[in-house]
Amino acid sequence: MKGHLVANEPPDRDKVAPLARWEAIAIDAVGNVIEFWGFKRNQGRVWAFLYLRGEAFSASAIEKQLQLSKGGVSMLLRDLERWGVVRRVRAPGQSAWRYQAETEFVKMVTRVIEERETQFIGRVRADLAEASRLADEAGDVLSAQVARLEKMAALADHTDRALKLFLRTARLDASAMFGIFKEGLEDALRGRG
Secondary structure (H helix, E strand, O other), X not given: OOOOOOOOOOOOOOOOOOOOHHHHHHHHHHHHHHHHOOOOHHHHHXXXXXXXXXXOEXXXXXXXHXXXXXXXXXXXXXXXXXXXXXXXXXOOOOOOOEEEXXXXXXXXXXXXXXXXXXXXXXXXXXXXXXXXXXXXXXXXXXXXXXXXXXXXXXXXXXXXXXXXXXXXXXXXXXXXXXXXXXXXXXXXXXXXX
């Protein structure tokens, strides 16, 4: 009969409904945000597709839906898995892996921050410490410049502590970071008065 599966014929597991216009817009919007944050645009698009659909898909289905190359999807999925924003799943009796989006935003953001931002802040802190050491050695650096360098280092320290606090508690407290600039703002306002 037309429209029915034959008993020994497996269903087409890669047959996926095409993207609706609203889905394409949402997927591209997430891709743009992810690119703005310094990641690959298509990493955001892959995650958004999986998240919006709410189910696991094969790499080939992702390729078709997002019009990406097989190699590109493979690299994107590997990165997304490493950051814990996509996970690989396999249904009982199936040999092919499928991919599913992480849906807990706090868990997802925590993993990405842990993987990327804390390493970056560590490098910034090390660079600022080296700059401070070199400024001390130079001996002819203006005290105002040293004070600004110290504020930069304090900002990096507070950012590092805020990120570590966020990773422990899932709460980000940026007040200490903004307090670094309070003194400069107060000085500027007094100068106008």
